[in-house]
Amino acid sequence: MQWTPEAEAAIKKVPFFVRKKVRTRVEKEAGAAGKHVVSIEDVKASQARYLSKMDSEIKGYQIDTCFGPSGCPNRAIVGDRLVERIETLLKKEDLLAFLKQRVQGDIKFHHEFRVTLADCPNACSQPQIKDIGIIGACTPALTDEACSECEACVEVCKENAITINNANATCKVDYNLCLQCGLCIDACPTGTITAGDKGFRVQIGGKLGRHPQLARELPGIFNEDEVLAIVKDCIAFYKTNSKHGQRFAQIFTAQDFENLASFHS
Ligand code: SF4
Ligand code: SF4
Ligand code: SF4
Incomplete structure (x- = not known):
């Protein structure tokens, strides 16, 4: 329009x-x-x-996504079903009733628990500043198929994570640099690079406001069920520890992050 x-x-x-x-x-x-x-x-x-009608719009949670579902070609994984499952969980947890018990005075949008999903590491829906930020990930894996040295993978990789050895026509991925966007997989015409682990990275505890902080990332890639389990644990923590309706990210300490990470490793 x-x-x-x-x-x-x-x-x-x-x-x-x-x-x-x-x-x-x-x-x-x-x-x-x-x-x-x-x-x-x-x-x-x-x-x-x-x-x-602001009052009637407050649900106790906010969940959103990047523009992936409207046809963005960069999606590393399709996360639509996961978003639906998380929203079902958030509704069931009735965070609005929880906030009504805990918050003194009116409940505002800034009290709401926030979750977002970005379908690739470009992170357009800003997972770094949400209570739970989920990022689609697809790890490249190398096969025995001969590399043609076309360097399409090198060109497409924004992280300079790929090198081609022309002496023996081999491709190498530096997994310390790789952000698991999956673009090199689509670019490779020979099948030398293929899709390895696919799933979701999970970042916890980001927020804006008076004391902004970036979320920290749990190590690893998680499948849908595992992400759901992490979200459940975070909500349980929130309900136990947010005595006056403080934001999750405000009360989730570095030690709490370590505990969650070790439980979900
Ligand atoms: S996060 Fe990735 S998939 Fe989602 S809209 Fe941005 S570029 Fe596209
Ligand atoms: S998945 Fe993305 S970041 Fe990783 S090597 Fe391929 S293009 Fe580079
Ligand atoms: S895109 Fe595939 S064939 Fe081309 S250089 Fe990279 S690994 Fe080799």
């Missing part, structure tokens, strides 16, 4: 981490009113509607 310059300028003032959501909402509401161009009036009307 097209936006007038005034409307574009207004949406750019919305904080970047909720801008996508707000833009979608405004377009949906303008579309429902039969419009093909979003004007500044549409932005203001949407904002007024949003503020008037």
Whole structure:
């Protein structure tokens, strides 16, 4: 949908981490009113509607994804089913009822437990600043298929993790540099590089606010069931330790991270 310059300028003032959501909402509401161009009036009307029903919008959790499901070609893994399973779990845990018991005064969006999934290490949905950030991962594995030395893999790897030895036509991956984006796998025409472990990296304990902090990453790649188990453990920790509705990331200490990591290693 097209936006007038005034409307574009207004949406750019919305904080970047909720801008996508707000833009979608405004377009949906303008579309429902039969419009093909979003004007500044549409932005203001949407904002007024949003503020008037803010209380009813609070769910106790927020879960979002990157643009992977809308057809991004960079997806290292398709995480749609995992997102559905996590949302089912979050609903079942009834975090809104939990927050109502613990928070004195009104519950605001900033109280909500936040989970995001990015389908590749480009991390467009900002997993580093969420309570739980999940990143799709696909590890390259080398096969016995002959390498043609085309260097397509070298060109596509943004981490300079691949070297080709022209003396014996072999390919080497430096797994300390590799971010498991899987792009070299698609680029390799000979099957010399193939998909190895596929799954999800999990980052824990990120947040913005007055004391921002980046999430820390659990070692390893996890399958869907394992990610679900980690999310469950984090919610159990949150419900036990957030006595006044503090954010998970605020109360989850370095020692808690080590305990979680050793339990899920
Ligand atoms: S995180 Fe990766 S898959 Fe998701 S939108 Fe960004 S580039 Fe695409
Ligand atoms: S998976 Fe991505 S980061 Fe790793 S070697 Fe291949 S292209 Fe490079
Ligand atoms: S893309 Fe495949 S064939 Fe080409 S250099 Fe890399 S490993 Fe060899």
